[in-house]
Amino acid sequence: MSVRAQAARVRALLLTLVSFFVLAGTATGCASGGERPRVVVTTNILGDITRAIVGDEADVSVLMKPNADPHSFGLSAVQAAEFENADLVVHNGLGLEENVLRHVEAAREHGVATFAAGEAVDPLTFHTGDEGGPAEEAGEPDPHFWTDPDRxxxxxxxxxDEVVEHVDGVSEKAVRNNAERYDGQLADLTTWMEKSFDAVPADRRALVTNHHVFGYLADRFGFRVIGAVVPSGTTLASPSSSDLRSLTRAMEEAGVRTVFADSSQPTRLAEVLRREMGGDVDVVELYSESLTEKGKGAGTYLEMMRANTSAMTKGLTGD
Known part of the structure; x- marks a missing residue:
């Protein structure tokens, strides 16, 4: 082989090697660049709020499906594994996600940043109304803070703040802008709710629900919590005959004939109360602990609160 041919062969070999390493480096860069930052959120209400803030800056994985019960929903093995791969875990806390808390704690032990939203917004304790409630629940923190839009x-x-601090790769400016925009929407929601509830006379601002879930709303907008069919802050409890009798007496004394039942839970217990009171009880469904699928009445937190406010106002005024 001539010297010229050998030189050409060497040049071709070098060109092939250079091309290989360039392509390999590009592929490696694409692989690492494709791993977007991730925020994992337990409940779908907090998931919607977090998505409004994060926007396109990171992937937000919401574990709780629409219409699920936060007190009882569980995780698949794949979902559980998401915790340790997250940059940030957002959860409600205050005992709400009873079947998920151990996964949150495990992620924290592995160095994942976690944020319990309910514990950071001046939580209330349960108010169980005139008929009383379980002794073991008295003074316990109420996890349902989202019924107060100010919280x-x-x-x-x-x-x-948590996203900016713990999620690498996000634009702080974009996150802050998203948060400011959403804050304005929440402020508008509060104003609208206040005006809507103005239509409810003071003597009709009394709430009876399937279980104790609207304490924050009552505190913020001046309602009285008469009681609940299930005198507990969790859907996992069941009422006794004495619970129903106590609630019936409290409703009769307060002149309340409307029960608000969670749309994601069967209304059987409220129907039992209707029979206890001779049939003259209206059962109004609300979206209290879970969002629905998009287009099904409460696809976002803002939509849920507006739907509930309208239903409560109509149910208490009879309009």
Whole structure:
């Protein structure tokens, strides 16, 4: 082989090697660049709020499906594995996600940043009304803070802080802009709810629900919590005959004939109460602990609160 041919062969070999390493480096860069930052959220209500803040800056994985019960939903093995691969885990706390808390704690032990939104917004303790409630629940923190949009405003701002601090690769400016925009929407929601509830006379601002879930709303907008069919803050409890008798007496004394039942739970217990009171009880469905699928009445937190406010106002005024 001539010297010229050998030189050409060497040049071709070198060109092939250079091309190989360039392509390999590009592929490696694409692989690492494709791993977007990830935020894992337990409940779908917090998931919607977090998505509004994060926007396109990171992937937000919401574990709780639409219409699920946060007190009882569980995780698949794949979902459980998501915790340790997250940059940030956002959960409600205050005992809400009873079957998920151990996974949150495990992620924290592995160095994953976690944020309990409910614990950071000045939580209330359960108010069980005149008929009383289980002794073991008295004074326990109420996890249902999202029924007060002002507390959600505080939680949203804190979630933005957590994302900026713990989720690498996000644009702080974009996250702050998203949070500011959402804060304005929440402020508008509060104003609209206040005006809507103005239509409810003071003597009709009394709530009876399937279980104790609207304490924050009652505290914020001036309602009285008469009681609940299930005198507990969790759907996992069941009422006794004495519970129903106590609630019936409390409703009769307060002149309340409307029960608000969670749309994701069967209304059987409320129907039992209707029979206890001779049939003259209206059962109004609300979206209290879970969002629905998109287009099904409460696909977002803002939509859920507006739907509930309208239903409550109509149910208590008879309009």
């Amino acid at each position: 959600v405003r505080k939680a949203a701002a804190l979630i933005a």
